[in-house]
Amino acid sequence: MSPLSTPPVVIGAGLTGMVISDSLSRSKIHHVLLGHPPSAAPRLGESLDGVGSRELIRLFPEFQHFFFQKKHIVGLFGEYVMGIYLEPPPKIHRIANLALGIKLDDHLLHVDRMGFDSALYEHIRASTYCTPMDMQVESLEYDAIHDKIEYIRLSNGENLAPRFVYDCTNHIRLLGKALDIPVQFTSDVQRVVFTHYQANSNDSKFDNGEQWQHATNLLMLCADRDFLDGAAWAIPLGSYVSLGVSMPFRDNPLEDGEAIELVLQAFARRGLDIRKLYPHNSKIVAIPRQQYFNHKRAYGANWVLAGTTFGQAWFPTSSGFGAALIAAALAPEFLKRPEIAGPWYENYMRRITDAHTLFDTLFTNSCENITRDELQTLVDGLVTNNLERVLRNEQLRNNRLRRALAKAATEFVYRSKAGRNWGRIMQVDLHEQMAYVFNQVWRTW
Numbered sequence: 001m002s003p004l005s006t007p008p009v010v011i012g013a014g015l016t017g018m019v020i021s022d023s024l025s026r027s028k029i030h031h032v033l034l035g036h037p038p039s040a041a042p043r044l045g046e047s048l049d050g051v052g053s054r055e056l057i058r059l060f061p062e063f064q065h066f067f068f069q070k071k072h073i074v075g076l077f078g079e080y081v082m083g084i085y086l087e088p089p090p091k092i093h094r095i096a097n098l099a100l101g102i103k104l105d106d107h108l109l110h111v112d113r114m115g116f117d118s119a120l121y122e123h124i125r126a127s128t129y130c131t132p133m134d135m136q137v138e139s140l141e142y143d144a145i146h147d148k149i150e151y152i153r154l155s156n157g158e159n160l161a162p163r164f165v166y167d168c169t170n171h172i173r174l175l176g177k178a179l180d181i182p183v184q185f186t187s188d189v190q191r192v193v194f195t196h197y198q199a200n201s202n203d204s205k206f207d208n209g210e211q212w213q214h215a216t217n218l219l220m221l222c223a224d225r226d227f228l229d230g231a232a233w234a235i236p237l238g239s240y241v242s243l244g245v246s247m248p249f250r251d252n253p254l255e256d257g258e259a260i261e262l263v264l265q266a267f268a269r270r271g272l273d274i275r276k277l278y279p280h281n282s283k284i285v286a287i288p289r290q291q292y293f294n295h296k297r298a299y300g301a302n303w304v305l306a307g308t309t310f311g312q313a314w315f316p317t318s319s320g321f322g323a324a325l326i327a328a329a330l331a332p333e334f335l336k337r338p339e340i341a342g343p344w345y346e347n348y349m350r351r352i353t354d355a356h357t358l359f360d361t362l363f364t365n366s367c368e369n370i371t372r373d374e375l376q377t378l379v380d381g382l383v384t385n386n387l388e389r390v391l392r393n394e395q396l397r398n399n400r401l402r403r404a405l406a407k408a409a410t411e412f413v414y415r416s417k418a419g420r421n422w423g424r425i426m427q428v429d430l431h432e433q434m435a436y437v438f439n440q441v442w443r444t445w
């Protein structure tokens, strides 16, 4: 069959592929979106960083019934609790608001991905600029001399000759493998298990007035007291909580359900009884092998590794959703001015890798060896990195003055490490940790 000459092709109809498709449609660019529509299963990526939250509110106000405000980040690390209250100091808030129009306090979100993803798929399908094809890419033809993808071969035998390719296949690394792009694996192999716990109420506004219901709750499990090593999360989303754990892959004989039970018990041991408010469990999803990575190159003559396809970062960075939206913001620019979009994008993605490294250092340590200084370095680095990325994102605005201010502010935040002292670290008895983090830590702000 002779190849069809096509417009740009987006490979993968997950979150990244969908937001890129939306961005191309907004710029009136005809394109093909390849891949299966989102399923109804629980998925990862429900707690968002500053960039993800801000862009989501800006682009999709009609879907705000799937968004939940995140006011705190809580970390339970051995003897220590970490609290980040997401209301910034008034001075920084005023500067950001006046100079850049950014309201820093009300832009951090949790997202009901099942509801949002299926609504988004219907939205992008309705665009006349998008041709969705529920089909897989079987293989590629690559011209290494010109660094160009010539053909894409589909599962129905058809060939496409794409003008540009957005690879949104995530850990499948379709282009990474086919083009032999050097890749670096940046963590030990993990096994991930996650699920949702449902409240008695189905009301998406369900709120019992407990502060943890507005926090991303992170927990480092320690085998000596929790019977499991790993990093767990509890992310409340109205009428349900997303609960999961990432465990070292090595010699772990636990069944998926047993691992989830140990996570619930570990949270309860620290004062958070999730099942009291959310008693009903649902289907457990497992990723048997998960390993974080990043590629040496993010783009070529007619292709880009979009969002987590370029590189994945430890989940508490909450950066996957934001990375997808950054790739989407640049999607039309990759067609118009690739020489500008490419380096800018790669630079941004490397900053996410820096955030990843902060967590990987922590997670390769054992609970007993964690020190207060180490945690303070993590929190300071994480907040600075987030602020810097929010400001980098502002550099993409149309207003020239705002762009220049955002550039200067990015440099200032980076050099001054402006995220210092945003979060608090306290040493607290295990069973009092959850109560303490809300009743004490933030009052000292």
Ligand SMILES: Cc1cc2nc3c(=O)[nH]c(=O)nc-3n(C[C@H](O)[C@H](O)[C@H](O)COP(=O)(O)OP(=O)(O)OC[C@H]3O[C@@H](n4cnc5c(N)ncnc54)[C@H](O)[C@@H]3O)c2cc1C
Pocket (backbone or CB within 6 Å): 011, 012, 013, 014, 015, 016, 017, 034, 035, 036, 043, 044, 045, 046, 047, 048, 049, 052, 135, 136, 137, 138, 168, 169, 170, 171, 172, 174, 192, 246, 290, 307, 308, 309, 315, 317, 318, 319, 320, 321, 322, 324
């Ligand atoms: C444990 C864990 C926790 C996480 N938590 C967070 C978080 O709290 N916040 C956050 O922002 N991010 C988080 N992430 C990252 C988040 O999961 C991702 O950013 C996001 O879901 C990735 O979406 P995606 O569209 O890039 O990839 P996917 O959802 O994996 O979509 C890839 C798509 O490509 C398709 N595909 C693959 N191969 C082909 C082919 N040959 N042809 C056509 N289609 C193909 C697949 O079918 C799939 O639909 C987490 C990740 C992990 C591992």
